[in-house]
Amino acid sequence: MAVHRAVIAGIGHTAFGRFVGRTALDLEAEAVLQAISDAGLAKHDVDGLITDPGPTQGVINGITPHFLTLGQHLGLSPDFVGSEVLGGASSAASIQRAVMAIEAGLCSVCVCVYGDAALSSPGSFAYGRGEESVFGFFGATGLHALAAQRHMAHYGTRPEHFAEVAIAARAHAARTPHAQLREPLDLDGYLASRLVAEPLRRADCCLISDGAAAVVVCAADRARDMRRAPVSILGFGQAHSLCTWSSPGHFDALPAARCGPATLERAGLAINDIDVVLLYDCFTIAVLMQLEDYGFCKKGEAGPFVEGGRIGPGGSLPVNTSGGLMAEGYGGGMMHVIEAVRQLRGEAGDRQIKGAQTALISGHGLGMNTHATLILGQ
Numbered sequence: 001m002a003v004h005r006a007v008i009a010g011i012g013h014t015a016f017g018r019f020v021g022r023t024a025l026d027l028e029a030e031a032v033l034q035a036i037s038d039a040g041l042a043k044h045d046v047d048g049l050i051t052d053p054g055p056t057q058g059v060i061n062g063i064t065p066h067f068l069t070l071g072q073h074l075g076l077s078p079d080f081v082g083s084e085v086l087g088g089a090s091s092a093a094s095i096q097r098a099v100m101a102i103e104a105g106l107c108s109v110c111v112c113v114y115g116d117a118a119l120s121s122p123g124s125f126a127y128g129r130g131e132e133s134v135f136g137f138f139g140a141t142g143l144h145a146l147a148a149q150r151h152m153a154h155y156g157t158r159p160e161h162f163a164e165v166a167i168a169a170r171a172h173a174a175r176t177p178h179a180q181l182r183e184p185l186d187l188d189g190y191l192a193s194r195l196v197a198e199p200l201r202r203a204d205c206c207l208i209s210d211g212a213a214a215v216v217v218c219a220a221d222r223a224r225d226m227r228r229a230p231v232s233i234l235g236f237g238q239a240h241s242l243c244t245w246s247s248p249g250h251f252d253a254l255p256a257a258r259c260g261p262a263t264l265e266r267a268g269l270a271i272n273d274i275d276v277v278l279l280y281d282c283f284t285i286a287v288l289m290q291l292e293d294y295g296f297c298k299k300g301e302a303g304p305f306v307e308g309g310r311i312g313p314g315g316s317l318p319v320n321t322s323g324g325l326m327a328e329g330y331g332g333g334m335m336h337v338i339e340a341v342r343q344l345r346g347e348a349g350d351r352q353i354k355g356a357q358t359a360l361i362s363g364h365g366l367g368m369n370t371h372a373t374l375i376l377g378q
Contacts, residue, residue: 010039016329028115040227054116087365115212173323235267
């Protein structure tokens with residue numbers, strides 16, 4: 001089994017919700033300081049900073065590099081910096097960049113942070129994207145609705161299958177004390193949820209949240225005497241589909257179909273070796289497609305695969321055990337990493353997966369264009 005010379009040594013996050021009067025930078029600083037403290041380090045130990053600026057800071061606020069703004073706010077002068085702008089794949093990709101920087105000797109303690117105040121910032125998700133906005137096509141919901149329609153037409157996927165994903169997320173969130181949306185959801189409640197872009201309902205869509213999350217990645221030799229047992233990084237990978245409309249198969253498979261198997265091979269694992277599954281869940285259809293493309297089930301069979309609560313608490317394959325983007329809070333994908341670390345540390349409380357030793361985390365972003373995979377282990 002491959003093990004990289006960089007490990008995850010600390011985690012931290014804010015609450016998630018609507019926090020009028022708190023800026024994204026304020027939230028990010030709180031998460032960063034928590035993660036540094038969790039690792040048993042001080043701010044002056046940090047010599048790397050990689051940020052996932054989220055939709056508001058990454059698009060709305062112009063061209064000022066986000067790492068510069070946050071670094072000034074924190075008073076850092078690191079040796080290595082960067083910002084990932086891969087949409088929902090950015091957080092996982094930032095961990096990957098940190099590993100590569102550490103193993104190249106460019107830094108030894110790198111903080112990776114996602115943060116945004118999208119819920120308190122009007123227009124964060126309301127802008128048009130490219131030429132399609134002329135035809136009234138705005139944002140990620142419409143795009144994923146097309147993928148959902150195609151999946152239904154090709155494979156007979158039903159609204160009840162999308163509902164299984166949303167219901168499972170709420171059930172997991174009920175076991176997560178800090179989750180933003182802990183109220184239970186049943187099929188009747190799902191079907192009563194208003195349509196946003198047919199066939200996707202409000203319950204098919206992730207939350208919009210103010211909040212931040214941070215992870216400390218450091219050289220393995222720096223982690224030997226730290227406060228927490230480090231979590232190993234076993235493998236990672238990326239794949240991207242940049243053609244979108246010009247590719248006739250864009251809505252048939254995600255780039256996960258390429259980087260998933262490649263990352264498992266790098267880690268020396270098979271898909272049935274994975275104990276903790278954390279799939280980027282911006283929309284229910286994205287979860288179904290990833291279950292297929294990662295190889296948890298065959299292509300076109302994700303609908304029947306999730307029936308009967310299989311991915312919920314107590315199911316044979318619990319997915320997104322903290323509630324994910326759909327119920328825990330929109331953490332840009334960094335909260336998926338934090339949940340993996342908690343599961344591997346044995347710190348997940350009522351939602352702990354017994355004997356968890358490996359975790360797969362995915363990031364999925366932009367117009368279904370970008371994808372990143374992380375595999376962690378004890």
